[in-house]
Amino acid sequence: MKTRDIVSYAFSAIRLRKLRAGLTTLGVVIGIAAIVALLSLGQGFQNSITAQFQKGFATNTLIVSSQSFLGTESSFQLLLNDSKTIENIENVTTALPIIQQMCFIKANGRTLPVNIAGVDFAQYQSVYSSTFVAQAGIIPSNPDNETIVVGARIHDPWQNQTILVNVNDTVEIIWPTVTSGFTRVNETYTGHVSAVLNEVGGFSIGGPSDLGVYIPISKAQSFFRTEEVNAIIVQLNSSDEETIKDVSAAIKNALSDQVSVTSATAVLSTISTIFSFIEIFLAGIAGISLLVAGIGIMNIMIVSLMERTREIGILKALGMKNRTVLLIFLGEAIIIGLLGAVIGIALGLSLAEGVARFGFLAIGRGQGMANQTNQVARTDGLTITPVLTPTVFLGALAFGLIVSVVFGLYPAWRASRLKPVEALRYE
């Protein structure tokens, strides 16, 4: 029998039991859709990480903080002067102290919680030359004490052109300090906005963030009345692993092992690693659903075999070979598997789009707002565009095919082995 006739025969058998075949296909669709959604989101995530690197992500920087990256408490204080110590270490070009505080910014009658970072503008610009860039106004290298630079999302917090802060605006910085027991006291100073930064997007590890507000370090020092810094960003003259390792050790040594040193690259790779673990775990669960779908295929194929025993007898009486009977039954399973895979890929991709558009954006925004603490790394509405790579596409198709072949083989084999006389006698 010709392939075309085998396929059309298999189709005619599937059409006979539309609902049953449909439900079985649905099982495959769900499994494949889950896998495709997860993998294409994962791929999208990888891509946005890569994009961060290409956007001038400073791979040659280290972040020195008094606490470990995960935030364990320590009595050690990292001070402004420690940056001088670090600058003397070999291969270090710049050591940039940052003083951060949770504050509020009041402008044009509205108040917004913000993370204030006191930095040396000139140094900061030299380390983050591609991201600490003004879209409006000028970032002065010798700012006066009242100068303020704001991130793109402080300028337009709701991303709908409702401008909160503009260049040349006068704004109030409110620092809610807690003095004597539970009495909250607000300390306030008035500054003027000299620049709005370009949109950075995504992750900021040490570097400028869309939700950041930047003031000169000297002002931060006097306003917050502190010598303690949250972090010192260290720029190296090389980004190779060896240098990063050596300098990290030297810094720890110089600051009596009381600090944690994190490279920006390490942070990103940690995030990627965690995400891939989650991805593999979820894909595993999706894989189980595909296994269940496979059992579903086997189930209906066996039922079909029982119902059509007589038909198989007729086909054999007409001279059909065992191999052809096997191909017909296998063909039915493959049609279900491939159909399920194709629909599943489409569904999975739209699912991923949906999650990326509504889910991740919401999470990203939420985190962006919530993370106004002393953390140096955070995500400001990380945008993920799900990507269906050819590998995922072909892989999903192959999965549908393999599942249907594996689970369709046994019923098909049984069908092919039926004895014509017995099959014809079957009621």
Add this chain to the structure above:
Amino acid sequence: MTAIVEAVDLKKTYMLGKVPVEALRCVNLKVESGDFLAILGPSGSGKSTLLNLIGALDKPTEGKLLIEGIDISKLNDNQLADLRRKIGFVFQFFNLIPRFTARENVELSMSIIELTRAKRRKRAEDLLEIVGLKERMNHKPTELSGGEQQRVAIARALANEPRFLLMDEPTGNIDSKNATEIIELIRRLNDEKGVTIIMVTHDQRLAAQTKRTVQMLDGLIVQENVNQK
């Protein structure tokens, strides 16, 4: 004339549970081209077993069954399938595929031997015209009467130009008026087209149309008659 079918000391034993049943004990039979043979006998006499063996649907336990000189007990599944393509089957319960139309049922046997679509279609239409069903060829079996279904089955059996037709009680499930038409059709096939026919029947009217009858009892051929016309 050489025999198309020749049974030599043919034996077939079934296991019915753990009990062996001798369906055929020692059958000798010769059928030549153009013959029209009816196998008669009470149920359980081994007629259907003999027909299944002649149709290469089953293998003998002992003895030889030669079809065009080839011993079927020496053939494997594939070779048996090839052999069955040269044999036309007509069953008591028609055995049409319910989801296919009359024409598609006839075409099915030709698609197995890989005839092109155009040729299949043409030949199916011609055959359905011969059996008088040209007007109803796009009907499914459930939309056809028993007699019409049996005519579709006969057209299907003829599709691959078989060496002979095997019929298992072809009128057994059809009312007498339709049976008369079927009997007439079968007689004409043998008479006018020279088709060799071997059939099992209880129908005396049908048996009377044949050239020869053999009577079976308890797995043996007990009587042979040549019908004089």
